[in-house]
Amino acid sequence: MTLILAAKYVLPIVGEPFVGGAVAIDGSVISAVGELESMRKEFPDADFEDHGDAAILPGFVNCHSHLELTAMRGALDSVEDDFRAWLLKVQELRSSMSDEDIRNAATDGAREGAAAGVTCFADIGRMGFAGLNALKTVGLRGIVCQETEFSPDNRTADDDFLKLAGKYEKLREEETNLVKMGISPHATYTVSSRLFELIAEYAIINRVPLSIHAAEAAEEISLLTTGKGFFNEVYEKFDLEWNSPHCSPVEYLERLGVLSARPLLAHCIHVSESDLDRIASNGAAIAHCPKSNAKFGHGVAPFEAILDAGIAVGIGSDSVASNNVCDLLEESRNAALFARNRDNRNRTITASEALEATTLGGARAMGLDHLIGSLEPGKQADIAVVSLDHLAQQPVNDIYAALVFSSNARDVRMTMVAGREIYNRGN
Ligand SMILES: [Zn+2]
Incomplete structure (x- = not known):
């Protein structure tokens, strides 16, 4: 009928x-x-x-979320001026929650999304099954990426990979027509170069969707380009081996073969023209998260330059722990406003461009534009x-x-x- x-x-x-x-x-x-x-x-x-x-x-296609963190809405606002403190506090709060708590939080987050007109999520979770279960329970479409543990040392990369691939393959058995699984190597500073290479190879052969945090914080850029930054202390404290590649995060991901797997890169605030060329020529995509970036004070991604480079770009709310809502209309408004108010902007972003990024752009960025x-x-x-x-x-x-x-x-x-x-x- x-x-x-x-x-x-x-x-x-x-x-x-x-x-x-x-x-x-x-x-x-x-x-x-x-x-x-x-x-x-x-x-x-x-x-x-x-x-x-x-x-x-x-x-609306929400290109970057962490539904597992829904219960932490507003719980981290006091440490948002310090990215390292924020990351540590998330770990602390997460460890005080049971699996059941996290699963329920993820489902609440998915319900919030549905009530906001979101029909598709690109979600990232440490417990992939929580996001998967949430999308299935609410009837949403999406790709849920199983995130890596903290694994910056090459010496444990083979073991880290086997564990991750095992989790991913198990979760794949629960996929439906609407909900698929992927992998998220968390970020350049928490994943070893060897593990990145193993994941990239595996993703290319098995057509696994990848999502990665990239070029988000100034500290990440200084760590990658100069070898100095807040994670150095942690690496030294735990006797971890991590060598700076002395290049931008995007160039680093290209060198490791990760960009060839056409990942969805979240944030991309600190990107040069040549970084954008690398992303475009590899067919990788970007999840633009203007509100989360502003809440942390991380800066403003060059939205119009990303569009003009021909890169598939969608809009993401990020977690409600750093937003504090999943509201893609508000997010599209912020994408347009921040782009217009950015120094060195190339041109004005229109309302229809912002709305396109929130729908078709997101679908392209997720490789789902043949469907949605x-x-x-x-x-x-x-x-x-x-x-x-x-x-x-x-x-x-x-x-x-x-x-x-x-x-x-x-x-x-x-x-x-x-x-x-x-x-x-x-x-
Ligand atoms: Zn994120």
């Missing part, structure tokens, strides 16, 4: 918005997108749901409906501006994944 969703605005993202538009859905797939009148003639027997003063758009990211016949019916009836959104003179600059997660009315409603605000 065909279902027609109608609203005042329908935004396919590829192509102009329809005013008085509709989307026809057959099972899990979009069968038509266009004007309501012609759609009703084409499908006279279809079920019909009119959302009125609202916008129908592709579900736009409203087109044949694509999966992953849809968000955002109401436009709040005074702060009226009048709507430009639908992209209304969504990016005047709307929030709490305006989301309904969320659908593969034709199945997973959230309905109920009014």
